[in-house]
Amino acid sequence: MHPGFELVTVPSGARSLRSRAHGETFHPGIGPMLEAEALHVGQQRLVERARAAQGEFVIWDVGLGAAANALAVWNALSGSSRPAAIRLHSFDLTLEPLSFALSHAELLEYIEPHRARLERLRARAFVAEQGIEWTLHLGDFRDQMCSAPKPHAILYDPYSPGTNADLWSLEHFSALAASLDPARPCLLSNYTRSTAVRVTLLLAGFHVGIGAATGDKEETTLATNDLSLLNVPLDHTWLARVRRSTRAAPLRFAASAGPIAEADYAKLADCLQFRSAR
Numbered sequence: 611m612h613p614g615f616e617l618v619t620v621p622s623g624a625r626s627l628r629s630r631a632h633g634e635t636f637h638p639g640i641g642p643m644l645e646a647e648a649l650h651v652g653q654q655r656l657v658e659r660a661r662a663a664q665g666e667f668v669i670w671d672v673g674l675g676a677a678a679n680a681l682a683v684w685n686a687l688s689g690s691s692r693p694a695a696i697r698l699h700s701f702d703l704t705l706e707p708l709s710f711a712l713s714h715a716e717l718l719e720y721i722e723p724h725r726a727r728l729e730r731l732r733a734r735a736f737v738a739e740q741g742i743e744w745t746l747h748l749g750d751f752r753d754q755m756c757s758a759p760k761p762h763a764i765l766y767d768p769y770s771p772g773t774n775a776d777l778w779s780l781e782h783f784s785a786l787a788a789s790l791d792p793a794r795p796c797l798l799s800n801y802t803r804s805t806a807v808r809v810t811l812l813l814a815g816f817h818v819g820i821g822a823a824t825g826d827k828e829e830t831t832l833a834t835n836d837l838s839l840l841n842v843p844l845d846h847t848w849l850a851r852v853r854r855s856t857r858a859a860p861l862r863f864a865a866s867a868g869p870i871a872e873a874d875y876a877k878l879a880d881c882l883q884f885r886s887a888r
């Protein structure tokens with residue numbers, strides 16, 4: 611019934627989904643919930659930032675998939691009282707992984723307690739409960755992102771650059787960076803530690819920092835429109851490695867990977883986070 615996905619057991623023993631078409635396992639190291647909590651909820655300091663926010667606190671969940679990231683947000687933020695309304699906006703091209711997860715809810719521990727809520731979200735694209743409004747945008751994130759309120763947090767999980775290049779290109783990240791509200795500090799968290807992705811995010815206009823280790827990754831990546839949100843911004847040591855790397859070229863449409871061009875390196879070195887650390 612769902613030939614595109616299968617259930618797998620990751621090294622931690624947790625069960626997760628694997629996309630056959632992309633050849634990728636969702637949350638491959640420590641499993642769906644632990645990874646979602648560590649990589650996104652914890653690093654984003656969602657509980658503290660949402661508590662300090664006024665009006666609304668907006669979270670974009672890019673690649674709803676089987677909803678682990680979104681449910682980790684739900685578990686962390688639902689129920690408690692705070693000044694700001696929580697608006698969770700999930701984006702996906704397809705409901706196929708969510709439907710697969712729902713049809714295996716008894717084997718995916720993190721899904722089971724939320725089964726009814728997820729069925730309502732799938733049917734109506736909107737759920738409002740326990741202080742959270744959760745909206746589902748079905749379609750290409752690149753088109754849909756204009757229809758959601760400006761985010762404070764972006765949980766970025768649309769498969770990897772190797773299998774979904776359009777969502778990692780300089781053109782797309784430039785549009786994403788330009789779409790943010792400069793008056794609304796926003797942090798993007800992601801699983802990658804690729805030099806080329808970090809270069810691409812920097813050239814697109816983000817400040818970029820090192821994120822926490824998770825599973826088999828020694829470090830991950832954070833990007834932001836507000837440098838003060840980064841604990842460990844990439845520094846001159848990293849910049850020097852970029853120059854030597856054979857795979858640091860930014861990810862452009864129809865461009866092949868390789869070393870960074872002089873003109874791109876000059877723009878990179880001129881980014882605010884390297885200028886201010888000179």
Ligand SMILES: C[S@@+](CC[C@H](N)C(=O)[O-])C[C@H]1O[C@@H](n2cnc3c(N)ncnc32)[C@H](O)[C@@H]1O
Nearest residue numbers: 673674675676677678679702703750751768769
């Ligand atoms: C690795 S899965 C996400 C896993 C999910 N975050 C979770 O916690 O279960 C990647 C998801 O991104 C979605 N996706 C890929 N390209 C997309 C695009 N252009 N727009 C919206 N969603 C996209 C895929 O359909 C897939 O469901």
